[in-house]
Amino acid sequence: MSEIVLGVSGGIASYKAAELLRLFTESGHSVRVVPTDSSLKFVGAATWEALSGKPVQTGVFDNVDQVAHVRIGQSADLIVVAPATANTLAKAAHGLADDLLTNTLLTARCPVVFVPAMHTEMWEHAATQANVALLRSRGNIVVEPAFGRLTGKDTGKGRLPDPLQIHALAMQALKPHQQDLTGIRVVVSAGGTREYLDPVRFLGNRSSGKQGFALAEAAVVRGAEVTVVAANVSLPVPAGVDVVPVVSTEDLRQQMQRLAPDADAIVMAAAPADFRPESFVDAKIKKNAEGSAPDIKLVENPDILTELVTARTSKRPIIVGFAAETGDADGSVIEHATAKLARKGCDLLVVNDVSAGRAFEQADNEAVILGADGSVDHVPFGPKVALAHAVWDAVSQRLD
Ligand code: CTP
16 A cells, blocks of 8 residues: 555646546555645535545645644655646746645656646646656656547637546556666667658658657656657657657667667657658658559568667667457467567567557557566556556566
């Protein structure tokens, strides 16, 4: 049983924190709720006291004899602030301590997860983004808000993610793995490569780079030196990560080959285009008078993962592949993946079942991690960052 502090700041989404609290207590943890004064305008102290079975206070001058402003943070195994408003993020980033929650954050030595929820404008404001970057650079986990209906009629980025996802992430953050990659150099490929036909058209794929960036973020939290080779990713760069942008499979191949000799672990989360047009046309291809479509001959790209495996001369780097699979008449997802792991020769293969478009462009993922040593690890449906930690758990074991 762990001691979890649930910080609740003053946003409309604070009612969802009641469900999160339930999920924490149902999974056997002891939860102390520390609301801010303004959050009590949305959900009252009675709700928190009844659901947690513990008294609730917001200021540092109540029950002073118990020195709550120091004790709560010191004894916590995990702090989750959900929702975290722009104001609370700002105070936490700058070390202000004008209520019990901000004092608790300053005395904590445990992992801290902020789950922001606010209007899109507030989230995107340079001040908030700078505060988020600062918090992340100190090893705090700041979750990206979800996209959807906000208070009132507007829709956009800023919603509190589903409490189930927050719970899954929090359970990962509780694991004692925080600094096990200290001094380890990792290279992660992310996104999808593009093969240009002419200056405006390309062959590409639906990979967004979210999983690769989540891997990078998780590795940073665990102390690794992280380089991401990012193929056409338009996501915010996780704090503390070195990004090398690339476009085509050949660009990605060159960068991975350049970085591999110094890496301790490589994760090929990118989706490289398997084929490219045989030739690139310098000017935009025009429609012709007869209305016939151009004949585009494709040639196969090299398999970067296989080349990296073949080129290594020792057990380092540990090499991890990803496989997006669908089951068919010839075999199940796992059967295809097991054959792929053997074919590619990597140490680990992270297998996503992509039947019916699952996994692409989504914040959540479910996977199986297959090891060349025969290990099979099911990672339940949850945020991509939770899968990322499961991948690093497997890598970390093999680095020992
Ligand atoms: N990969 C790679 N180079 C390529 C294609 C894929 O390094 N040209 C890597 C991906 O980054 C991923 C793994 O190989 O880690 C599996 O990719 P996948 O597309 O599933 O493999 P393929 O060999 O293309 O298998 P399939 O025949 O099922 O398409």
